[in-house]
Amino acid sequence: MNCGTIFPEWQVWRKKMSEPKRLHPIAVLLNIIKSIKELVIPFLLVVVIPGKNEGIPGWIQPLVISIIILFIIGNAFLQWVRFTYRIEDGEFRIESGVFVRKKRYIKFDRIHSIDISEGIIQRIFSLVKLNIETAGGSQADAVLSAISKSDAGRINAFISEGKNANNPFDKDKDEVADNEYAAKSSSVFKQTxxxxxxxxxxxxxxxxxxxxxxxxxxxxxxxxxxxxxxxxxxxxxxxxxxxxxxxxxxxxxxxxxxxxxxxxxxxASFTVIKTDEEIVISRGLLEKRQLTIPIHKIQGIRIMENLIRKPLGLATVYIEYAGGSMEDKESLSIMLFPLIRKRHLHEKILEILPVYETASEMTPIPKRALSRYVFRKFLYFIPIIGALIWFFRPWGYLSLLLVPLAIFWAYMQYRDAGWSIEGNLLLLSSRFFSKQTLIMHRSRIQSITYKKSWFQNRKELATISASIKSGITSRVGMVADVEEKDCLIIKSWYLPKKAVDSQ
Structure with missing residues (x-):
């Protein structure tokens, strides 16, 4: 690669990005569509149900509709005109607002992930939508709804380079070119x-x-x-x-x-690509989406096996990371492997996130805990069965078939409950409907809670739970009715690093 050729172009682009830029004009159409989605129910009530407006002159309805349409179009245009973005002094700066001017400055080192997606409209015009997210907020911190693919790629590369350098503007030109244009990456997973x-x-x-x-x-x-x-x-x-x-x-x-x-x-086209410091996940047929996740922001791995997949030896794997927004539920838990065979799981985790690789066997909960799982299920089902028999005789007696179902459900939960410690990793496995195995690194665990009730104390059992950050909230792994001495082992493993709540 000719670094001497690339570097001047990079410097020119840097200079351009320090000047305020607007989105592509198609953003006006996207703003209109967004407004229509938000007003669709009130709009339908006015347009589709004229019978509800008896006594109102016929010309009122078309007038109201016209005013609403003009307002939506005008507001969409003004939003586009008043929205600008630029990169300056290690910050991503946005100014927006039709009547009240809002300024938002986002430092590069606070950015957790960059999400690039292509909706149908963006794809028609060879554009993309870029979301910039910091540590768990209620919404994306910056949304560029319509920019060119080249600009999105440069913004992504520029922010990544800026986050990993004390002064990204004074780096040697060969190093910059090498970091941004020749970063080592490899495709490590593709779903067929x-x-x-x-x-x-x-x-x-x-x-x-x-x-x-x-x-x-x-x-x-x-x-x-x-x-x-x-x-x-x-x-x-x-x-x-x-x-x-x-x-x-x-x-x-x-x-x-x-x-x-x-x-x-x-x-469709689900692909995972790993670089030295990031994981890039892309997928989608009609709406293409690309999510860039810094590896150091990953808090843990969650393995899910539902009732159908577990007997087939299949699982779905998620990444828990300190990012995402409440508006985008999908960004709170990132799907790493939509479907993978359990026998290939350790190999792939070793390839992508070696710090979370483990092949240790789970320590099961003791046999005396089974009766407690069955008892808890009876507490749920007996009132339901009693009500059905009382109000729907004689057919209500069929609800007695729920008894073996409750026992089977309790046994499944008992069988899949367990824990394991391997080096700096803690694994907690449990089941409600689907089996969940949460793999957590000791340095990422926010807290561990160890508690026991009077009934558990009689059988020398306890409940252990651990939480890690996931989005703006926490992801909790919990195992009920663990051997009490095992809970103390987990507590002593974690205690040198963090305080433990004991109840």
Whole structure:
């Protein structure tokens, strides 16, 4: 690589970035779409339900709609005009606000991650959206909704270089060129299309998809004549439960297929690339997204195995890191491996995050803890069973089938509970519905809590929990009914580093 050629171009770009820049004009359209999304329900109430406005002159409605449209367009344009960004003195500076001018200066060393995504509109114009996030906030600290791919790449590289140097402006030109244009990187994980279909089919996304569809339809219950529809289908319903059952199964199948396809589209081309100091995760078919995570900000690793994947030897792996925003739920826990075989897991973790690699066996909880797991499940199920039998006799007696289900659920939780210590790593494993294994480095653990109830004390058991930072909150790993002496081992392992809460 010719550093002498690259460096002058880099210096020219640096000078340009110190001057205020606006977003691409297509940002006006993006602002309009964002405003419409926020006003969609009130807008539909005005447009679609004119019958609710009896006594109001007919010209009022078009006038109100016109005013709303003009306001949205005008506000979107002014937001674009008044929004500028620049890089100066080791800071990313943004000025925005139509009426009240807001200035935000973000120091490079406070930036935790950079998220680059391409929506459908951005892709049409060869643009990207860039989010800059600092330590866990309620929203992204800086959002550039429409900039060129080259500018996004340079901003990313410039911030990365600035974060790793005391004075990024005085570095030797050859070193700058080498750091920014020839950084060593390697692709360490890529999800294949067949694996994506398996991941989507076993993800349980159908429940989320179905609940989202129901929530959406419920917003329009006044517009859709459900009573008339149901009345028209009374004859159809009388044809019998078999047809209704087939119809319901077909509907669920359609929802299942749609949910599976949506997951495949969302995580298509999923790739993990590692550099010396960062992990870059990219994915998406319709909306491409690239997230850059500094390795030193990673707080732990979470391994999830649901009821379908665990028997198949499959798992999903997440990164817990001190970043993300509440507006973007997906950035709070970053998916590192959407689907991976357990036998390949240690090899891949060693390749990407060697500090979290472990092959130690989990220490199970004692057999005398099983009765406590069963007892807790009976506390949940007995009131439900009693109510069903009381109010729905004789069919309510079928609820007694929940008893073996409760016992099986309790056994699954008991079997998957455990802990392990290997060097500076603490592993806590538990299950609610899915099995969770949280791998935490001692230096990243915020606190460890060790407590026992009167009932636990009788059996010399206790509950141990540990928390690490995840986004603006914490991720907690907890194992109930651990051998009390094992809790003391974990406590003594952690005590030299941090204070331990004991209750």
């Amino acid at each position: 299309l067949p694996q994506l279909f398996v991941m989507a089919a076993t993800s349980g996304a159908v429940g989320v998809f179905l609940s989202g569809a129901i929530a959406f339809i419920s917003q329009f219950d006044e517009m859709i004549p459900f009573e008339r529809i149901f009345k028209d289908y009374e004859d159809f319903i009388e044809m019998g439960t078999i047809i209704l059952t087939v119809f319901a199964l077909l509907a669920l199948l359609v929802v299942y297929v749609l949910a599976t396809l949506s997951m495949v589209i969302k995580y």
